[in-house]
Amino acid sequence: MPGSKPKFYLTTPIYYTNGLPHIGHTYTTVVADAIRRYKRMRGYEVVMTTGTDEHGVNVERAAQKAGIPESEYVARMAVAWKALWDELGIPADEFIRTTDIQHVRTVQWLFKLCRENGYVYKGIYTGQYCIYDNAFVTEAKPGDNCPDCGRPTETVTEENYYFKLSAFQKPLLDFYKRNPAFIQPETRKNEIISFVEGGLKDLSITRTTVRWGIPVPGEEPHVFYVWFDALTAYLSAVGGPEYEKRGFWPCDLHLVGKDIIRFHAVYWPAFLMAAMLPVPRQVWAHGWFLMDASKMSKSKGNVVLPRPIANMLGMDAMRYFLMREVVFGQDGNFSYDALVTRYNSDLANGLGNLASRTAAMIEKSFGGKIPKPGPRLPQDEALAKAVSETIGEALDRFEKFEFARSLEAIWAAIASADKYLTSEQPWALGDSEADTQRKATILWTTAELLRVVTVLAHPVLPESTAKVWTLLGQPGRVSAVELDGLRWGQLAAGAQLGRAQALFPRVDKQEAIERIEAMANEELNPTQPPAPAAAPAPVATTGGAAAAPAPEKIGIEDFTKVEMRVGQIKTAERIVGADKLLKLTVDIGTEIRQICAGIAQFYEPEKLIGRKVAVVVNLAPRKLRGVESNGMIVAASVGPEGRPVLAGFPDEDVEIGARLK
Ligand code: MSP
Numbered sequence: 001m002p003g004s005k006p007k008f009y010l011t012t013p014i015y016y017t018n019g020l021p022h023i024g025h026t027y028t029t030v031v032a033d034a035i036r037r038y039k040r041m042r043g044y045e046v047v048m049t050t051g052t053d054e055h056g057v058n059v060e061r062a063a064q065k066a067g068i069p070e071s072e073y074v075a076r077m078a079v080a081w082k083a084l085w086d087e088l089g090i091p092a093d094e095f096i097r098t099t100d101i102q103h104v105r106t107v108q109w110l111f112k113l114c115r116e117n118g119y120v121y122k123g124i125y126t127g128q129y130c131i132y133d134n135a136f137v138t139e140a141k142p143g144d145n146c147p148d149c150g151r152p153t154e155t156v157t158e159e160n161y162y163f164k165l166s167a168f169q170k171p172l173l174d175f176y177k178r179n180p181a182f183i184q185p186e187t188r189k190n191e192i193i194s195f196v197e198g199g200l201k202d203l204s205i206t207r208t209t210v211r212w213g214i215p216v217p218g219e220e221p222h223v224f225y226v227w228f229d230a231l232t233a234y235l236s237a238v239g240g241p242e243y244e245k246r247g248f249w250p251c252d253l254h255l256v257g258k259d260i261i262r263f264h265a266v267y268w269p270a271f272l273m274a275a276m277l278p279v280p281r282q283v284w285a286h287g288w289f290l291m292d293a294s295k296m297s298k299s300k301g302n303v304v305l306p307r308p309i310a311n312m313l314g315m316d317a318m319r320y321f322l323m324r325e326v327v328f329g330q331d332g333n334f335s336y337d338a339l340v341t342r343y344n345s346d347l348a349n350g351l352g353n354l355a356s357r358t359a360a361m362i363e364k365s366f367g368g369k370i371p372k373p374g375p376r377l378p379q380d381e382a383l384a385k386a387v388s389e390t391i392g393e394a395l396d397r398f399e400k401f402e403f404a405r406s407l408e409a410i411w412a413a414i415a416s417a418d419k420y421l422t423s424e425q426p427w428a429l430g431d432s433e434a435d436t437q438r439k440a441t442i443l444w445t446t447a448e449l450l451r452v453v454t455v456l457a458h459p460v461l462p463e464s465t466a467k468v469w470t471l472l473g474q475p476g477r478v479s480a481v482e483l484d485g486l487r488w489g490q491l492a493a494g495a496q497l498g499r500a501q502a503l504f505p506r507v508d509k510q511e512a513i514e515r516i517e518a519m520a521n522e523e524l525n526p527t528q529p530p531a532p533a534a535a536p537a538p539v540a541t542t543g544g545a546a547a548a549p550a551p552e553k554i555g556i557e558d559f560t561k562v563e564m565r566v567g568q569i570k571t572a573e574r575i576v577g578a579d580k581l582l583k584l585t586v587d588i589g590t591e592i593r594q595i596c597a598g599i600a601q602f603y604e605p606e607k608l609i610g611r612k613v614a615v616v617v618n619l620a621p622r623k624l625r626g627v628e629s630n631g632m633i634v635a636a637s638v639g640p641e642g643r644p645v646l647a648g649f650p651d652e653d654v655e656i657g658a659r660l661k
Pocket residue numbers: 012013014015016023024025027028053230231232233255256257258259260287288289290295296
């Protein structure tokens with residue numbers, strides 16, 4: 001019955017708009033998405049929020065550098081962030097921007113409540129401020145660098161509104177005691193408790209030296225301090241002043257990086273307590289992904305971008321790596337080498353291989369129908385028992401956010417299936433009745449194990465497990481399976497296997513790394529304008545501020561700059577690791593060109609051979625997914641998903657190389 005489900009609300013931080021997402025931001029968002037999927041499979045109605053933190057001096061400066069108004073700058077950046085999360089299959093249920101009107105009203109309302117309750121006063125502040133972290137550095141003297149980021153602090157003197165944070169020392173400590181799970185993991189909790197025990201200073205929550213912020217009503221030119229503004233986004237996203245109507249507040253889980261735990265575990269509950277609003281249930285701080293042992297930053301030139309990895313190995317591979325490689329809560333190193341090694345060993349040789357060989361054996365011996373198992377031998381019973389235990393362990397670990405351990409348990413089950421097949425050797429059995437029955441038991445057991453691991457791994461590997469679900473001929477969607485009801489033995493015999501789809505084709509490590517790096521390089525230093533219609537279009541990646549708006553009409557002289565000719569497709573093949581792209585060779589009359597086209601999901605390569613198409617021939621060469629493309633095939637983009645339909649010449653016999661005018 002809709003409405004009767006328990007509710008679960010989780011958030012990622014809202015990200016700064018003066019940069020674009022790297023693997024660190026992707027990590028938090030991926031984990032949030034996996035928890036969302038897991039909670040849904042446990043029967044919850046879930047809302048996940050992410051968004052963009054759009055105010056402050058950094059944005060003022062970035063917009064100025066780009067030569068555009070702040071509002072335009074942040075609008076472009078918000079589009080780029082949102083589009084990337086959508087493209088990577090990790091969209092928010094609520095994407096909140098701090099320039100949204102509902103957010104502005106919520107911040108002003110929260111301030112009013114804090115003020116009415118006596119927790120706000122006016123005072124003069126002089127001190128050092130770090131504009132990069134948006135934080136006062138109380139211990140710094142003029143000329144000192146910020147102890148967190150190492151960049152210079154600035155001296156600020158201004159009349160501000162202060163929040164009486166000092167009044168919340170005891171209420172916060174009492175709150176932590178009453179809610180021992182509020183701050184996780186334990187190490188962070190101890191850190192925060194000793195910070196609060198050390199005494200809390202009142203906090204300036206408005207600025208007059210910053211222009212680009214939410215105005216304090218009736219107190220202009222005061223604008224709100226970015227953290228008072230940003231934290232409130234969590235509440236604005238689910239109704240703001242009307243939060244009770246939606247029923248998602250208090251928030252169940254704020255996922256944050258360890259760098260911003262203090263804002264979430266000290267300031268935020270204090271603001272809410274002052275306003276007499278419910279306080280969130282949990283703040284979970286994870287560690288950092290480091291590159292060569294230091295934090296990623298564009299200025300250091302060591303950022304890892306998510307899109308090239310998703311394009312080369314698939315989004316599931318990236319999700320798996322992020323959640324498997326590092327203990328949630330601790331720091332970890334990111335390396336392409338480790339990523340591709342895990343891809344080949346755990347995904348291609350592990351899950352992918354088990355799925356394809358199980359399906360192939362059932363196809364061969366039982367015409368693609370899941371066989372009815374015969375009598376069970378002790379080894380079948382032992383496997384069943386072990387997998388039943390895996391269900392309990394994997395879920396228990398996931399519930400505690402021990403993602404790596406949960407995945408380890410699931411992959412141990414996959415390894416035990418491989419071992420079981422090696423020792424039982426179903427392929428060596430003959431066609432006698434007894435042998436066929438034994439084969440049926442072995443293959444049913446293997447398929448059942450595959451079904452169980454598919455369900456358990458779904459929150460982390462949503463795309464590929466959906467494919468395995470189809471392959472196993474299972475009803476409905478894997479995401480609809482209720483985890484609480486998952487048991488060994490539920491695989492029905494007689495189901496017809498579905499379509500086999502490529503899961504995780506093995507890749508050559510060196511080549512894969514080179515391709516990822518080439519794509520990342522292209523994204524960081526674009527040599528071309530955004531991609532054409534028949535190729536996947538990347539979102540702007542350079543601060544979103546570079547491209548000038550196109551004029552509405554162009555003269556014929558502009559059109560004639562585009563040289564389009566009739567071409568004939570000679571060869572067409574898929575590209576490993578790029579499931580949307582086909583590599584074509586096309587005869588354009590004067591030469592044969594290699595062209596990549598983003599049509600692989602809609603056109604079978606074999607059926608394209610000999611087809612005549614319209615080709616833009618004077619486009620500068622570019623690399624798509626690391627493969628050179630020299631020209632562009634023209635296609636219509638149809639429907640909301642932009643299905644490509646190739647422009648062609650069905651009625652006339654046109655000459656290859658003829659110019660389109
Ligand atoms: N805008 C603030 C958050 C306001 S929330 C009310 C902010 N934004 S941020 O763009 O700097 O993103 C911060 C978050 O991104 C971190 O807390 C963390 O979740 C994630 N990460 C950024 N770099 C990271 C790594 N290298 N590794 C892991 N996560 C990191 O702070």
